[in-house]
Amino acid sequence: MLLPGDGIGPEIIAEAVKVLEAVDKKFKLRLKFDEELIGGAAIDAHGVPLANATLEKCRTADAVLMGSVGGPKWDGLDSSIRPEKGLLKIRYELGLFGNLRPAILYPQLADASSLKRELVAGLDILIVRELTGGIYFGEPRGIRLLESGERQGYNTYVYAEHEIERIGRVAFEMAMKRNKKVCSVDKANVLEATVLWREVMQALSKDYPDVELLHMYVDNAAMQLVRAPKQFDVIVTGNMFGDILSDTAAMLTGSIGMLPSASLGKDGRGLYEPVHGSAPDIAGQSIANPLATILSAAMLLRYSLSEARAAQAIEKAVGKVLDQGLRSADIYSEGMSKVSTVELGDAVVAAL
Ligand code: IPM
Ligand code: MG
Numbered sequence: 001m002l003l004p005g006d007g008i009g010p011e012i013i014a015e016a017v018k019v020l021e022a023v024d025k026k027f028k029l030r031l032k033f034d035e036e037l038i039g040g041a042a043i044d045a046h047g048v049p050l051a052n053a054t055l056e057k058c059r060t061a062d063a064v065l066m067g068s069v070g071g072p073k074w075d076g077l078d079s080s081i082r083p084e085k086g087l088l089k090i091r092y093e094l095g096l097f098g099n100l101r102p103a104i105l106y107p108q109l110a111d112a113s114s115l116k117r118e119l120v121a122g123l124d125i126l127i128v129r130e131l132t133g134g135i136y137f138g139e140p141r142g143i144r145l146l147e148s149g150e151r152q153g154y155n156t157y158v159y160a161e162h163e164i165e166r167i168g169r170v171a172f173e174m175a176m177k178r179n180k181k182v183c184s185v186d187k188a189n190v191l192e193a194t195v196l197w198r199e200v201m202q203a204l205s206k207d208y209p210d211v212e213l214l215h216m217y218v219d220n221a222a223m224q225l226v227r228a229p230k231q232f233d234v235i236v237t238g239n240m241f242g243d244i245l246s247d248t249a250a251m252l253t254g255s256i257g258m259l260p261s262a263s264l265g266k267d268g269r270g271l272y273e274p275v276h277g278s279a280p281d282i283a284g285q286s287i288a289n290p291l292a293t294i295l296s297a298a299m300l301l302r303y304s305l306s307e308a309r310a311a312q313a314i315e316k317a318v319g320k321v322l323d324q325g326l327r328s329a330d331i332y333s334e335g336m337s338k339v340s341t342v343e344l345g346d347a348v349v350a351a352l
Helices: 009-027 042-046 052-060 084-093 108-110 161-176 194-207 216-226 239-252 291-303 308-323 341-351
Strands: 004-006 063-068 098-104 126-129 140-146 151-154 181-186 212-217 235-237 258-264 270-274
Touching: 004 009, 004 042, 009 063, 009 291, 009 308, 009 341, 042 084, 052 084, 063 084, 084 341, 098 161, 098 239, 108 239, 108 291, 108 308, 108 341, 126 161, 126 239, 161 181, 161 194, 181 216, 181 239, 194 212, 212 216, 216 235, 216 291, 235 239, 258 291, 270 291, 291 341, 308 341
Parallel strands: 004 063, 063 270, 126 235, 181 212, 181 235
Antiparallel strands: 098 126, 098 258, 140 151, 258 270
16 A cells, blocks of 8 residues: 655655566566555545545555655644644554664765764664554643643653563564664653663563663663764664654664665554655655655565565665665765656666
């Protein structure tokens, strides 16, 4: 299922579809595509950011590839029907609790990073973000009127043991296939919900004796990510901390325009989307970087369709295109060729 969404969403999804069609031909995958609205586009058409019929179609799909949601046009809406709610609803309703956000530095882009080359060369971090719980979904929530006549905003940071344990397992399993290091990020010096988080992670680590488990407070983790990012292998954390830290990690790699993500449930179905947003300021100009979405399509092939060969072919093709010196505006540096969204997508297809 394709959900292009808003802003640059339709442009980058179009490039990812071209790439998927190319691997489909090459590896005889027999992919079938369907397309629906989400976010502001769905609000305009149906009055809600995710129609129930769309959600039901997504439930029956093997995987969902999403562009991005949101934009200034819908910023004034009540928070219950903002475009972002469509995305939060689909994550929650499909039970996609495990969000994988790899931050990998392509060697060709080392100079696009905001950090010195030696700090980021070879960077390969995986952020495992809990995606259907924590303060994003905790009840009660809202804005209430106090007796004093003043309004008060409130949210609830909650995690049950099973929610912590299942995301912890995702992190440990991933670490087993990597460098066997998990850093669990919390705020256990202040928040009880994360005292429990730390306890559950510690207990879980007994099942993974080969994996080294480390705990870090979120403020320190934010600092360490920009001080010495290569100390990390897998980072596991809650919904809000993961949202913030994954944007930080993205920038280390040169551009958030390069970062894919996978959101997985317990049965292998998943939602795949770039980490970046809808970038309404550059929408419609064909200057957006489609690579994060193309790499998300590769993750889709790997995790939901078990087509690792096709996934690798896409990832290799992206490397080739970067080797050729082709760059969208966000990763452009002197001496490279600046190309459009469509040209970059075409180049990936050609490299395949
Ligand atoms: C992300 C985004 C979303 C989030 C928004 C658009 C709701 O920032 O995927 O990181 O906060 O999860
Ligand atoms: Mg975010």
